[in-house]
Amino acid sequence: MTGPCIGVDVGGTSVRAAVVGADGTVIDQRQSGTPVERTAAEAEIAGVITDLAAHHPVRAVGLAVAGFVSADMSRVMFAPHLAWRDAPVADLIAARVGLPVVMDHDVNCAAWAEHTLGAAADARVSLTVAIGTGIGAGLVVDGTLYRGAHGVAPELGHLAVIPAGRACACGKRGCLERYCSGTALAATALERMATTDSAPLAAALEAGGGTLTGLDVARAARAGDAVALGAFADLGRWLGLGVAMACDVLDPEIVVIGGGVSRSADLFLDAARERLERELTGAHYRVVPPLVPARFGDAASMVGAALIAARRVG
Ligand SMILES: [Zn+2]
Incomplete structure (x- = not known):
């Protein structure tokens, strides 16, 4: 059937x-x-x-x-x-x-979608990272989803990448999700606004009653706003660091980036690739996995x- x-x-x-x-x-x-x-x-x-x-x-x-x-x-x-x-x-x-x-x-x-019909279709080991409200990951090894012993692997969002960094709802500080997610994008833009003016983000902040969203930052970046573009580059660099840590452990053939924030992949993937190459252990002596957008997007x-x-x- x-x-x-x-x-x-x-x-x-x-x-x-x-x-x-x-x-x-x-x-x-x-x-x-x-x-x-x-x-x-x-x-x-x-x-x-x-x-x-x-x-x-x-x-x-x-x-x-x-x-x-x-x-x-x-x-x-x-x-x-x-x-x-x-x-x-x-x-x-x-x-x-x-x-x-x-x-x-x-x-x-x-x-699974990316493994069977998408961007990772030819890979034996593929890691898919979804960036949305938070950040999550899925790992396919030899045609099977790897779930760990209790069904909760792989969990990248709460790797503590910044000691004493931003507080996370999980109780720890400096989790990857607090730097690389739609909500983190807004937090980073707000931090940057403390030192650099941004007319479109200030207007979005006022329209949102004091709240800025990742979508506001994406719109401002599309309009060429430097603060918003900087926030996306920061997100890319954090993503590159997180992916490098995951690649050190898992050694995937390809890393696919999906989730709602991947609609803006062109604004952060280059920064992520650069950081990945810098952080991956022994990068000059091994294959650095390609970092590609999901075929099926969000x-x-x-x-x-x-x-x-x-x-x-x-
Ligand atoms: Zn956390």
Whole structure:
């Protein structure tokens, strides 16, 4: 059977769902907000699935969840921005929609999409790094997603790259995620604004009621603002450092950069490559892995979830 499956990316703020063909093509899609309350979130997810299934002959559903998923892929153990705690989410959604449902960590799904049909299609060992609200990673080794002993590997976001650096919600300081993510981008731009004027960012800050977002910084950078461009270059340099640390441990053939912030990859990838070459141990005597944008961009988790579901149901 090669009929389409539904992939759902369940994030902290939005639910994005798509009908995905066997070749990774997005045939139809829906998007809605993620309710905070647990059963309301389950009803919302089931609603978008039922709507898509009413219009397409789908076989199964894959859920990409921003959180820790149990090794048997049935339970959400913990998700910082979602209400589930040790909950059998795949079964709960399956009972509501009447279709087989499988589930995986959102960046594992993205890594799977890039491995099977995307930027890492020919690689034996590939690392996918997704930069969004936070930063996450997925590792494919010899055609298999590497999950570690308890399903929580690989975790790059909370590598402490700056001793005594910015405080992180995880309780540590100087985590990579605090320097290389959409939220970090805004924090870096605000720091730079303390010494350099930026008319577009000052206007965005006022319009946002004292809050700046990564999207504001991306817009200002596109307009040529020096502070915003500097914040992106900083993000790239931090990414290069984090990727170098990951490459020292994992030695991947290729590193794929996805997530929402990768829409601005042209603004930071060169800085990241330069830092990677500088930081990677013995860089002059080994192959430095190429750092490339994800083929599926920020749809990779949704597409990968559908591909994983298709594989599971055969
Ligand atoms: Zn942290």
